[in-house]
Amino acid sequence: DTEVTQTPKHLVMGMTNKKSLKCEQHMGHRAMYWYKQKAKKPPELMFVYSYEKLSINESVPSRFSPECPNSSLLNLHLHALQPEDSALYLCASSYWTGRVGSPLHFGNGTRLTVT
């Protein structure tokens, strides 16, 4: 069982919809991440939060809006998505970021389909 919980597991949305993906961890980790993974490809980093502050935005389009309400929760707000945004969205957490790395713990992802 994963210690990072993502909801929903599956999401189908139209291009005009607004939806949110949610991620929760209770391991006391201070860094949280959003990754996007297309079929048969490695994960691509989207955002990193460190101590609840956005530290990395990998030039992600503004139709994706991250939010970190507290150290245990991470949201990804979706608006006006395109069909090519369909992918597996993975949340991850780690004790910290930086030179002395700590292992990333991933959730099982949200399978998003944009119609």
Added chain:
Amino acid sequence: KQEVTQIPAALSVPEGENLVLNCSFTDSAIYNLQWFRQDPGKGLTSLLLIQSSQREQTSGRLNASLDKSSGRSTLYIAASQPGDSATYLCAVNSQGGSEKLVFGKGTKLTVNP
């Protein structure tokens, strides 16, 4: 720009074999390297993390080595089992500016009973 390559892309072995997965990276200036496994439709599971100052890490039947100067890491799996079937990904945390992992494309392992 850091690039990570994993060879082979796919590997099929009979149960019980010992096997080695390879990972190479172009820029040897890294903080650490992680090995993950991913089962179909699931998230990634961290297997081993090697800091740049370390040579190897072991967990159960898994052993990962790191040769930073040559830009290589190997994941050794002893006495493989059908449950080891998954895609194995290598990722490096590079000193090149941002604290992000650069992933290889993975090796898809099938262990046949």
